[in-house]
Amino acid sequence: MIDIDATPFPYPFAPGTTALVIIDMQRDFVEQGGFGASLGNDVTLLHTAIEPIAKLLAAWRARGWPIVHTRESHKADLSDCPPAKRLRGSPTQRIGEPGPMGRLLIRGEAGTSIIPALAPQPGELVIDKPGKGMFWSTGVHEMLHAQGVTHLVFTGVTTEVCVQTSMREANDRGYDCLLIEDATESYFPAFKAAALAMIAAQGAIIGWHTPSTALLEALPPN
Numbered sequence: 001m002i003d004i005d006a007t008p009f010p011y012p013f014a015p016g017t018t019a020l021v022i023i024d025m026q027r028d029f030v031e032q033g034g035f036g037a038s039l040g041n042d043v044t045l046l047h048t049a050i051e052p053i054a055k056l057l058a059a060w061r062a063r064g065w066p067i068v069h070t071r072e073s074h075k076a077d078l079s080d081c082p083p084a085k086r087l088r089g090s091p092t093q094r095i096g097e098p099g100p101m102g103r104l105l106i107r108g109e110a111g112t113s114i115i116p117a118l119a120p121q122p123g124e125l126v127i128d129k130p131g132k133g134m135f136w137s138t139g140v141h142e143m144l145h146a147q148g149v150t151h152l153v154f155t156g157v158t159t160e161v162c163v164q165t166s167m168r169e170a171n172d173r174g175y176d177c178l179l180i181e182d183a184t185e186s187y188f189p190a191f192k193a194a195a196l197a198m199i200a201a202q203g204a205i206i207g208w209h210t211p212s213t214a215l216l217e218a219l220p221p222n
């Protein structure tokens with residue numbers, strides 16, 4: 001184990017059994033014309049997370065450690081998208097409607113794919129999740145268990161929605177979870193700050209957080 005400098009106290013990092021989790025770095029959230037923009041969000045706020053995630057991805061690939069990419073997405077017939085999700089709010093376009101990158105959040109459409117800078121490689125897990133959390137209706141817990149994964153390092157978007165939900169689900173399943181501060185972003189900077197504070201409060205009640213440099217500088221050589 002390696003102690004990583006983190007909030008609220010050092011994170012016990014397990015080389016080889018820690019998966020890098022990249023939540024929903026999809027064109028639909030990061031680019032103009034996607035689901036995130038349809039909700040009225042400024043998608044450029046998410047762009048600063050891309051480079052730190054790319055550096056972590058390179059570090060994990062160089063060491064052959066497990067990597068998980070998630071995509072928030074639905075079946076073409078929307079049978080896995082409850083009306084409570086599809087009809088909520090007043091977006092310019094709803095899930096399943098056609099946009100410039102295809103039908104919003106539908107599997108196989110261009111907008112649902114992960115941005116080219118972070119595109120998955122063969123051998124990496126790619127999880128399509130109908131909910132905000134990565135464990136609901138995906139089977140990912142069994143896949144991680146089969147690989148011997150005990151710890152999860154979280155990155156991706158958005159901090160207080162799919163990242164925090166996934167981290168809470170993971171914490172309940174017994175994983176030690178570390179969120180990388182500069183490798184996650186929100187359309188709402190205040191919500192990102194609040195999510196970080198909630199996660200680490202009460203003695204790491206959900207997990208830890210730290211900047212990417214603190215983790216990268218502490219990794220064993222590959």
Ligand code: C5J
Pocket residue numbers: 023024029072132157158159161162163
């Ligand atoms: C949202 C996500 N914000 N990936 N999804 O609806 O956080």
